[in-house]
Every structure is written in structure tokens, then in C-alpha cells.
Amino acid sequence: MAEMNRQERMDLVTACKQADRVPFCINANNFYSLEYGSTIYEVMKDARFFDMIMKQYVTDFDPDFVGMPITYPIDAFRLMDYQNVKYPGPDYNLPADTPFQFLDAHYMDDEEYDLFMDDPTGYVFKNVFTRQYASLAPLANLSVMNFCNASIYGMAAFGNPAVQGALKKMMETGNIVSSYLMEIGRIGAEIEKMGYPIFGLSGALNPFDAFADSVRGIMELNMDLLEDPDTINAALKKWGDRSLGGDLFAAKSTGSKYVFMPLHCGGESFMSVDDFEDIYWPQVRRYADAFIKEGLVPIMFCEGGYTSRLDILADIEPGKVIYLFEDVDYTQAKKTLEGKACIMGGMQTQTLMFGSTEDVVEETKRILDICAPGGGFIMSNSIALDQAKRENVEAWREATLKYGTY
Numbered sequence: 001m002a003e004m005n006r007q008e009r010m011d012l013v014t015a016c017k018q019a020d021r022v023p024f025c026i027n028a029n030n031f032y033s034l035e036y037g038s039t040i041y042e043v044m045k046d047a048r049f050f051d052m053i054m055k056q057y058v059t060d061f062d063p064d065f066v067g068m069p070i071t072y073p074i075d076a077f078r079l080m081d082y083q084n085v086k087y088p089g090p091d092y093n094l095p096a097d098t099p100f101q102f103l104d105a106h107y108m109d110d111e112e113y114d115l116f117m118d119d120p121t122g123y124v125f126k127n128v129f130t131r132q133y134a135s136l137a138p139l140a141n142l143s144v145m146n147f148c149n150a151s152i153y154g155m156a157a158f159g160n161p162a163v164q165g166a167l168k169k170m171m172e173t174g175n176i177v178s179s180y181l182m183e184i185g186r187i188g189a190e191i192e193k194m195g196y197p198i199f200g201l202s203g204a205l206n207p208f209d210a211f212a213d214s215v216r217g218i219m220e221l222n223m224d225l226l227e228d229p230d231t232i233n234a235a236l237k238k239w240g241d242r243s244l245g246g247d248l249f250a251a252k253s254t255g256s257k258y259v260f261m262p263l264h265c266g267g268e269s270f271m272s273v274d275d276f277e278d279i280y281w282p283q284v285r286r287y288a289d290a291f292i293k294e295g296l297v298p299i300m301f302c303e304g305g306y307t308s309r310l311d312i313l314a315d316i317e318p319g320k321v322i323y324l325f326e327d328v329d330y331t332q333a334k335k336t337l338e339g340k341a342c343i344m345g346g347m348q349t350q351t352l353m354f355g356s357t358e359d360v361v362e363e364t365k366r367i368l369d370i371c372a373p374g375g376g377f378i379m380s381n382s383i384a385l386d387q388a389k390r391e392n393v394e395a396w397r398e399a400t401l402k403y404g405t406y
Contacts, residue, residue, distance in 0.1 A: 001406060006064045007197050010378075014297055014342045015319040018375030022368065022404030023064035024397055025344070027324065029384035030099050032057060032069050039096035041088040044074040047183035054187055058196050061397060065378065068188050068200035070260075072100065073180040076173045081134035099386060106217030107131040113231055116215075120238045128215050135169045138162035185254065199258035199299055204247040204291075207239040207283040209264040222270055225279065233279050240283050244290055251296055258297045258322075261287065267304020267327075277312050285316065292320045299324060299344070303383075310336040326382045330370045334377075343371055344378040347396060352381060352388040357395040364399040372404055379404060 001020045004012070012019040033043045036053040043049045050069055058066060074087055086092045087100040107128045108116065116123045122144065130140040142163065146154040157163060188198050205213065212221040225232050251259045265271070266280045288298045299322045306313070307329040318340045325333065325345040333343055346367035351359055364379070371377040379400045385393075 006195060009064055010197050013375055013378055014322060016339050016342060016376035017319075018406055021406060022372050022400060023378045024400045024404075025063050025065035025067070025378055025380040026061060026393065026397075027067060027345075027349070027381045027384055028057075029067070029070055030386040031384075031388065034097060034387055035390070039088070040071075040099060041074070041096035043069070044071055044087060044089075044100065047073070047180050047187075050184065050187050051190075054191055055194070058191060058194060061393065063196065063397075065380075066191055066196045066198045067260075067384075068184060068191075068198055070200055070203070070384075073176050076176045076180070079135065079169055079173050079176065083132055083134060102213070104218045106215075106220045108215045108217075110220075113235065116235060117231075117238065120242055124215070132214065136166045138166045188256075197257070199256065200260050201256040202251040202254040202258065202296075203260040203262075204251060204287060206261065206263065206280075206287050207236040207243065208266070208280050209262070210243065211236060211239050212265050218265060218270075222265065225271065225275055229275065229279060236279070236283050240286060244287060247287070248290055248294060251291060252294060257295075258299050259291050260299050260301065262301040262303060264303055266302070266309070267306060268308055269304050273308050273312075276309055281309075281312050281315075288316060288321060292317055297322060302326060302328070307332055313337065314340045316341055322378065324380060330367060334371050338374060338376060342376050342378060344380045345382055346371060346377075346379055347381040349381045349383045349385055349388075352385065352392045352396065355392060357389075357391055360392045360395045361399045364396055365403050368400070368403050372406075375406075 004020045006023070009019040009021070009023050013023055030040055032050065032053050033040055036056055038049045038053060043053075054066075054069075072085075072087075074089060074091075076082075077085060077087060078091060084103045084105040085100060086094065086103065088094045088096050088098040112123070112127065115127070126140055126142070130136045138160070142157055146157065148154065158167070185201060188201050191198055208221070212218045216224065221232070261284070263284065266276055266284070271280065284300070288300070291298050297320065301324045302309075302313075303326050305327045306325055310328070310333055313323060314336050319342075322342045322344050323337065325343065328345070330343070330346060337343055347360070347363060351363055355363075367379070
């Protein structure tokens, strides 16, 4: 078979078909900064550091598919006094190479489900928004209904200095975040011009994960799921009704073909197969179908164990999605998903970090023997790479190209 360009190769394997060879993709994140002489703190302060880093990275490793860095501007966190994340630098007295970490926290109390169900948008604005971002606490007493009364006096609330201060911080934060994203987007466009398909510019959380991460808390929501699944199902539907349109708009506005969808809470350690099928998956499928309808390709990162969920994952429009697995029986995954969805993964990130080059080559060959036949497979690693032995990453790439050619 004649050699293909990278996008042709990616298009074929996404459609569950065989290309000239198995595409190679490093699932990297903090690896970019740590491998190329910057600190995590520096790139979170200024996205321009990624310009040289990303161009040198693709020159060194020549991947078929490039994940853009998923990180956040520290200055925005600080300005909003964001409550559920810690990051490197002086704010938390953490070393400059410390990865950022979101914290599991809840901003919705047990007895507040009825308030959310009655008015989801109003509840999130007054109760969640102002608790999650401490700088916005003065907005908690604003009432949209008062703005719409018969006279102009309802607007007096915006004359309150505390309210004005909160609104000013929102605008300043918007400028910081927009500038950071525009710089990442500019770098991504240049990487694409170099001939590398990219993903990670566009992302979306399904309703369960969004509600768990930002409203109820992961632990609380999973306990609620055991006590009152009907209420959780109804709440997630309301969340999806109000968020899907915005997520679609954001995804399309990036111009990226791929939408990264991490599945934080769907793994075997969080919920039963029945709860996954009845409550978690319907909203994931709803989102995936919406993106597919718009010509986009969802890349669903299946975090945790997913072997028991494979039959459910197969319930998707064939040849339109990519499943990136952290922990799965690849023999069973190939058998169940062949012809239905593209499989991405195979290499354990721990092996790249701590194994020998011989371990890496043998693991590469083993996974290719299982997943390469017939196509529909992208060689990648299980979880985002922060640090690794460079010789292992190089050996992994060389083995993939050597043994993954059809």
C-alpha cells in the first residue's frame, strides 16, 4: 500500500479501516514542558512558551496525531479565587514542576436538588458560581427578576461597589482566558500547517461529569446515585438540555475536527454496569451523537477500567468515534468494537516511565498483534504523559513503525 499522509491515515482508522500503517500518537501533556526545558508554572503563566516546545516536539517524534496541551492560565485562577484547584507556584507554595490538580469539592448541598430542578440556570448562577469562584460572592444576592421590574431602579444593584468589583474581575478573567486560548489555537494552527492533525483544542464534558466536577462533587454524586437514581437522571437531563448547545458552539468555533471528551466518572471503580448503562451512557451518547451530526469526531477518554462496559460502548454510530482507553482488555475490546469504533491506546504510561526499552518494544509488539489487524487502531498510551525515559518513547515509536506497517 502506498504511503499516506497523516490526515488520510487518521481518517481511515477512525472509520475502522486499515491504513498503510498504524498511526502513532503520544498522549502527552506536562511532558511537553518538562521534556523541553520549561516548567509547568511557566507554561501556565504564559502560553507562548508552547510555541517552541510544540514545534520541537513534532520535529523530534514525528507523530501522526498531536494532542495540544491541556492546561490553564494561573492568573485566571488567582483572579477568580478559584476554589477547587491547586497549581504550582507561590500561591500554594508548590514547586514549579508540580502538575496542577483539581480537587473534589461540592458546591451544592444535599437539600438543594429541588432548587436546582426548579431553576437550573438561576441556581447555578447564584449558588454554584459564587461558591466556586470566591471573587464572585457579591453576585449571590442579585436577582434577575428585580432587573425586570417596572422602573429602572432595579439596575441600582449594579451600582454596588462589591458587585462592580466582581463584574470587573469577570471581565479581566475573560480577557486572560481568551488570550491564553487564542495563543494555544495559534500554535495549533501552525502545527497543522506542518502537516500534523491535532486534537485537544476542543473539549466537552458529558452532563454526569460536569455536574460531578463543578456542582455536586464526585463522591457526593456517586452516593446520590445509589440513593435516588431517578432524581440524578432528571438533573442530568436538565443539565444537558442547557449546556449541549453551548458545547456544540464552542467545539465548532475552534475549527478543529476532533472533540476531546474525558469520561471521568464512568469507570468500573465509580459505578456499576447497570448505572453506567441506564444513567451515565445515555447522556454521553446524546453528546456524541450531537457532535457526530455536526461532522465532528468525539475522542472519548475512558478513564479507569472499561472492559465490563465494552458492549455498551459498541452502541454508537459505526466509524465515527475514537475510544482512548486507560485500562481495558484489548483482546476483548478488539473483538467487541471492531468495525464499530476506533481503538486508541495500548501502551501503559507506567512502562514508558519505569520500564526498560526491551519492555517497551515487547509491549508494543503484543498490542499490535491484538489490535492492528484490519485497522481501526491508533497506538497511544494509557494516561497523559508527564515524565518518561526519552529512550523509551523513541523505542516505542520505532517499534510501532517497524511492526505496525501493513
